Amino acid sequence: xxxxxxxxxxxxxxxxxxxxxxxxxxxxxxxxxxxxxxxxxxxxxxxxxxxxxxxxxxxxxxxxxxxxxxxxxxxxxxxxxxxxxxxxxxxxxxxxxxxxxxxxxxxxxxxxxxxxxxx
Numbered sequence: 001x002x003x004x005x006x007x008x009x010x011x012x013x014x015x016x017x018x019x020x021x022x023x024x025x026x027x028x029x030x031x032x033x034x035x036x037x038x039x040x041x042x043x044x045x046x047x048x049x050x051x052x053x054x055x056x057x058x059x060x061x062x063x064x065x066x067x068x069x070x071x072x073x074x075x076x077x078x079x080x081x082x083x084x085x086x087x088x089x090x091x092x093x094x095x096x097x098x099x100x101x102x103x104x105x106x107x108x109x110x111x112x113x114x115x116x117x118x119x
Contacts, residue, residue, distance in 0.1 A: 008020070012045075016044070016045045017044075072089075075106070076096075079096070082102075083105075086098075087102060
């Protein structure tokens with residue numbers, strides 16, 4: 001969801017099926033019927049991509065190969081919410097470069113015997 005001063009835009013994870021909230025602001029020629037908006041029985045574009053990949057087509061963008069980058073993005077979003085600040089992230093060093101104290105949210109302390117790095 002993208003929030004602006006005049007309303008919101010809600011879309012899928014890959015920016016598919018964007019629509020304005022309130023819907024009354026959406027141009028009438030762009031409003032999709034309920035079935036196309038993901039109602040029961042409809043097949044989403046991400047589901048079509050997954051089916052194509054299963055059938056030997058190109059890898060789906062939601063593949064596990066992309067999971068690390070997607071997880072990083074979600075986690076950084078959570079850190080930005082906690083700090084209330086714009087963050088600059090260096091993916092190579094896996095560090096936030098402009099708000100040093102925010103880096104504490106990128107790792108956790110494990111109980112004795114549960115640290116996966118200690119194995």
